[in-house]
Amino acid sequence: MSDFKIKFRGVRGSYPVANRNFMEYGGNTACVEVNVGGHLIILDAGTGLIELGNELMTKYIESGTTITERTPVNATILLSHIHQDHILGIPFFKPMHLASTKINLFGGVAQDEKLETEISKLLFTKTFPLDLGDIAAELKIKDLNETNYIILKHGQEPVVTRVYDFLSKQHDENDVIISCYKSFAHPQNGVYIYKITYKGKSLVYATDKESYSGGDKKLIKFARNCNLLIHDSQYTTEDYLSLYTPKQGFGHSTFEMALEAQKQTNAEKLVFFHFDPAYNDDKLEEISKIYSSENAIMAKENLEIDIL
Ligand SMILES: [Zn+2]
Numbered sequence: 001m002s003d004f005k006i007k008f009r010g011v012r013g014s015y016p017v018a019n020r021n022f023m024e025y026g027g028n029t030a031c032v033e034v035n036v037g038g039h040l041i042i043l044d045a046g047t048g049l050i051e052l053g054n055e056l057m058t059k060y061i062e063s064g065t066t067i068t069e070r071t072p073v074n075a076t077i078l079l080s081h082i083h084q085d086h087i088l089g090i091p092f093f094k095p096m097h098l099a100s101t102k103i104n105l106f107g108g109v110a111q112d113e114k115l116e117t118e119i120s121k122l123l124f125t126k127t128f129p130l131d132l133g134d135i136a137a138e139l140k141i142k143d144l145n146e147t148n149y150i151i152l153k154h155g156q157e158p159v160v161t162r163v164y165d166f167l168s169k170q171h172d173e174n175d176v177i178i179s180c181y182k183s184f185a186h187p188q189n190g191v192y193i194y195k196i197t198y199k200g201k202s203l204v205y206a207t208d209k210e211s212y213s214g215g216d217k218k219l220i221k222f223a224r225n226c227n228l229l230i231h232d233s234q235y236t237t238e239d240y241l242s243l244y245t246p247k248q249g250f251g252h253s254t255f256e257m258a259l260e261a262q263k264q265t266n267a268e269k270l271v272f273f274h275f276d277p278a279y280n281d282d283k284l285e286e287i288s289k290i291y292s293s294e295n296a297i298m299a300k301e302n303l304e305i306d307i308l
């Protein structure tokens, strides 16, 4: 059985869609559940986070008959950035409202800002019945920078270290290592691209990024030989280059750019991700016929992949 499991919870970009013609691929926005080495890591907290929260809540209740017997929810959430489609699930994540839950939330904002302040402003205070300070869970919100590594050890709080300290130390083979870099290929404050490594296998999450002519050199280095690359694929090339409504500069890639990134990084498997909310199931099926293969597949809500 794999100890590195991925489940897609929301695969849409921009905004959620609730329409029967979109249900095969799913209407929720970006959220990917990763269960690795006994840790729960959640990549982005779009509306896909809500159903994951409901399931975790059910599991928590079934884990014991009294509060002291139950197994608390313990999660590490990594935000690529704070655009709405990547954070909207946070206030509605049910385990957040349990005192036993522990959540470490990481991400980055503009240099003179703090992630905690921005999350509070965008999702709580005036836009939700509770203030961030009223959340029952033990929630720690931490700003990252790209020299940081996050190390997850069994039964311990995540340790954030800097690159030199990280490289100078020996690591346990059971550690889960998270590294990141900042990409400026997305409007406003850019995005964090994450890599999760466990026992020599790795997953790279690269959403909300537009590719460059000749490829993204930073990504090529960062994601080289990864086992799974989840890459932004918001547009068809036709829509990207449209004469009347071109999408160039919007900070998103095409399916072809994602394939190019797979080729350049030598990623074993590619998952096309973050679909335009205007693309219904028929459209995505059409796209899939053109671009999908055994090693390059379309994300779908509830799709599960094991990294073996
Ligand atoms: Zn997005």
Ligand SMILES: [Zn+2]
Pocket (backbone or CB within 6 Å): 081, 083, 186, 208
């Ligand atoms: Zn965005």
